[in-house]
Amino acid sequence: MTYSRAVVERAGELRRSGLSCREIARELDGPSKSAVARWTRSVAAGGTVGRAVAKMDLPKVVGDGPVYPDIDPDDKDALIERLVLENAVLRAVNDVLKAASLDGMSNREKTLVIDRLRPAGKWSLRELTAFLRISRSSYDYQRRAIARPDRLAPLRALVRRVFLEDGDGARGYRFVVRRLRELDEPVRASEKVVRRIMREEGLVPRWMRGKRRAYSSYAGEPTPAPPNLVRRDFRSALPNFLWLTDITEFRLPSGRKVYLSAIRDCFDSSVVAWRAGERPDAALANSTLEDACARLAPGERPVIHSDRGGHYRWPGWISICEGNGLARSMSAKGCSPDNAAMEGFFGLLKKEFWHGRDWSGWTPARFIEELGGWIGRYNTERRSDALGGRTPAEFRAALGRAA
Template sequence: MIRVYRDSDASLAQVAKDFGISPSCLKRWVTIDDKKSARPSSAGRAPVESDALREANKRIRLLEQENEVLRRAAAYLSQANLPKMMYPLVRELAADGVPVAVTCRVLKIARQPYYRWLVNPVTDAELTAAYRANALFDAHRDDPEFGYRFLLDEARGAGEPMAERTAWRICSDLGWWSAFGKKRGRNGKKPGPPVHDDRCAVVDDQGRIRHEFTATGPNELWLADITEHWTGEGKLYVCAIKDVCSNRIVGYSIDSRMKSRLAVAALNDAVARRGKVAGCVLHTDRGSQFRSRKFVHALNRHDMVGSMGRVGAAGDNAAMESFFSLLQKNVLDRHPWATREELRIAIVRWIERTYHRRRRQAALGRLTPVEYELIMTPTATQAA
């Protein structure tokens, strides 16, 4: 909200009204932010011009070194035969005058393992693994029809004993399969089994499965899903949770990685906003984030009921897909986004200002989600 107020020409009262808070609250937040961002006044005499110039030159030299690290890393990673470690690049940059500390900080790697690798570049474990791979390769080259179990027998006969699981892992990583074996594709893993029953599915008179997303009151049925969008810094992921009764986004989370914590953060945000949610049904797809143990534990902790649709059936969560379609047209596809922070602010502003408080919906009687909840919620509940 502070970011929106500073970037727009609207008054403080108008921004507070758009986000549904009091002007005094927003003014207090702006004051606190000003105090945190204010620089302390310098005491004593001003620094000498030569000291400032020296610091500026030092900073310029550091930036040049960081740019050189990024440039060399991009060329290093674009090689056809990609190495498993970045340590050789660190050694090359150190020979060219770039400090190891700067390279490790830019590449986000620790220095201690690098120095250990510098003393002993090839460990005993890596050397043993290379000998085993060579023995398996020789056997596979001589008899391509052999599977990994027969290759293991040949490797043991050549003096390279190993476990069956080790032989399978080496053959799997390098693609050494029997010429008569089953074709193995690399198009991704199959979706896992559902951890919850589908509580929104109904069977019609013709025996077809369809979904009904209806609720007579708030906090009865929620829908959740995840979407993604590219920015100049990479992808940005949004997990949103919608209340079916009022179509209001009761919780959402925005992050640069699509992990289970993205879904858990959105759920915790929704529970913090809505309060008592015991017995509420949360319907999702079979994404790994919603099947994770952390997300299931969060549902159990809040006494909520999980629900999951089928695999590859977008209609099983169509009500949530419609919201993401609006988000795509109104925010994501408006223009290219340079940074994740810029897109994050735009998403938050559109949800809280436009979707919740300005966009009227025909399903709600031409009311906004906030207006619909204020009218349909009993006065006693609002006071509580």
């Protein structure tokens, strides 16, 4: 925001009369205290506004237009004022809303940010409302609305508890909605309301800030690859008809790595067998397959689908498949969508179990034990919309099959 010479001169007169810079800013109802201080210092030194920053290299143009269309690009004092205000607003947005930008802010959120900044006394209400593009009447309305008792307060407490305790800070709004309905005293809340509460309370699943590490088990073409029998159709009407397998990596802060080999049944998405160790070798993959085959009933001969990792091309793996009547199926080389359902499971595991947690000081043995606990809960406790709100164990039990 720019000010006329008359405003600057008036500020100087008020300063000489004994008023403080804060009192002058309030009297003029526009400039900030810091702006008044700079003006009066400049005038007292016999200079002009902005001389002290005349040599600063401020950006004037972005693309085809000025950074701030309402500010003279040569008025560097005004540019600094706007940059300071913008920085303060962004900090307030981060503190109050746990957000990183001004995009899509509601009037309620803008009001919360303004009220966070006003006590500092650096900016007038007019400056803040103009910057955040909210009218004075809308601001006043939102302040009254915020002051009213929060009718969602009891639900907020429940949502926070379910998210942090039942969901371990890793589950999204669908889990929270479903868990609320399963409480001893069921609470029926719409997804829209729960999502709004989670956003306002800053309840963001920790995996949203995590990063995945890629792991490749490809080791050339030691044996001929079998055909792709699945062709990205991961549906199965029967248990133990179509299995998927893969290996994923976890790198602990100590630098040691843990590898998980898992086999998943496409019938109910359950993990039928898993092994973990510090080496992604053939023994890890083979022992997982042997554990899975030990669960087969007479006559069950599933298709076992994998990527082209070396573990699934060695004689040991092939021998176990042939000995148990399994039909081997493989993805195309370097084509992860061909095993997307297994990739998706590992993505879910890392979102809910791995990302966002501090694993400092964890040994591989302790980590593997914790990992096994999560897989067990996944099979018996984690409900899925794809299974009609049931767990894999419940889905299989509904058909009279052992979990």
